[in-house]
Amino acid sequence: MTLFPNYHRAPVTFKKAKNATWTDKKNVEYTDLSSGIGVYNVGANNDAVASALIAQAKEMWHLPNLYENDLQETVASKLGGEKYTTYFANSGTEANEAAIKLARLATKRETIITFSNSFHGRTYASMSATAQDSIHHGLPLLSGFKYAKFNDINSVKELLNDDVAGVMLELVQGEGGVFPADPDFIRQLIHITHENGSLIMIDEVQTGIGRTGKKFSFENYDFEPDIFTSAKALANGVPVGAMLAKNEFASSLAYNTHGSTFGGNLLAMSAANATLDELSSILPDLSEKISLFWEELETLKKISIVTDVRGLGMMAGIELKIPVTQVVTDLLHMHIIVLSAGNNTLRLLPPLTISDTQLKTALKNIKQLLSK
Numbered sequence: 001m002t003l004f005p006n007y008h009r010a011p012v013t014f015k016k017a018k019n020a021t022w023t024d025k026k027n028v029e030y031t032d033l034s035s036g037i038g039v040y041n042v043g044a045n046n047d048a049v050a051s052a053l054i055a056q057a058k059e060m061w062h063l064p065n066l067y068e069n070d071l072q073e074t075v076a077s078k079l080g081g082e083k084y085t086t087y088f089a090n091s092g093t094e095a096n097e098a099a100i101k102l103a104r105l106a107t108k109r110e111t112i113i114t115f116s117n118s119f120h121g122r123t124y125a126s127m128s129a130t131a132q133d134s135i136h137h138g139l140p141l142l143s144g145f146k147y148a149k150f151n152d153i154n155s156v157k158e159l160l161n162d163d164v165a166g167v168m169l170e171l172v173q174g175e176g177g178v179f180p181a182d183p184d185f186i187r188q189l190i191h192i193t194h195e196n197g198s199l200i201m202i203d204e205v206q207t208g209i210g211r212t213g214k215k216f217s218f219e220n221y222d223f224e225p226d227i228f229t230s231a232k233a234l235a236n237g238v239p240v241g242a243m244l245a246k247n248e249f250a251s252s253l254a255y256n257t258h259g260s261t262f263g264g265n266l267l268a269m270s271a272a273n274a275t276l277d278e279l280s281s282i283l284p285d286l287s288e289k290i291s292l293f294w295e296e297l298e299t300l301k302k303i304s305i306v307t308d309v310r311g312l313g314m315m316a317g318i319e320l321k322i323p324v325t326q327v328v329t330d331l332l333h334m335h336i337i338v339l340s341a342g343n344n345t346l347r348l349l350p351p352l353t354i355s356d357t358q359l360k361t362a363l364k365n366i367k368q369l370l371s372k
């Protein structure tokens, strides 16, 4: 055995990708409704991102965080504007580790409240923050994490006390089953969390970079978190993560409290810079694509094995009466790439740049399969 068996790999090898089309070794083309798990938001092998990456590769790849870095400054200001300060990491789980550290340093408290069905990553603190037994595998967890029930404000009230540093959540839970937060729950959550002197921490790893129709999902809920994290689509496939906090918390991540060799790597930053430019040209017209997506999705509700269709923007969950694994495999045989979430939810995260025709055709084929 050459590779650990920690992933289930479908027996297909892809050799290239362009926008929403992936091509396998036998030159068979597939429609991608996964964005490579929420990564290719501006389309696989996006020309502008590829050009930026190639140009940077010819200049310099790696610049230690011992020197000033103009590219990091540029990406940070495109991400967080004037109100936020940025730390760059290499992945979503790492961005969340930084968020947890910062919340604890800034408040001098320990407890982080997270929610049932959440997913925050696989490293130790992020795994401990993830309130799903199936992710813990009986491993001992770190102390300092308490789990509330998603969309249940009373369950948060029961846990709030003067040791709570922050409340961390996804506004649409991705891996856990595509569950959007209720806007009323969020309004109350922000109020009681701040009254308690605790911070609101939003995990935008899956929901960010245009996925829900806005640059970040919190814009749909009309508030600004104290801390938020981004990764996945931020550099459209080049590993990167970012943790942003309101400027008032910046001094808490003081010299030597945190760091990373590769965090904010030049190749990742050049890709992120181009990705964010691409995104700002895509976002103004994205609502039309979202409308088309949901028009088609609504029709799935009539199918007898479909129990719910939910989501936000270009992020959808189709809950089924049957286990989803076989459906994902069947769709792959039909050359459509989709994801699962939880045991029985089909998750669709198409590139924001997928053509209307390709999107409609793929959804028609999904409908046909589910109607059988």
Ligand SMILES: Cc1ncc(COP(=O)(O)O)c(C=O)c1O
Pocket: 091, 092, 093, 094, 096, 119, 120, 121, 122, 170, 174, 175, 203, 204, 205, 206, 207, 231, 232
């Ligand atoms: C909401 C959320 N947070 C964190 C992570 C972890 O990100 P990464 O796999 O880049 O460590 C994921 C990955 O799926 C995610 O969906």
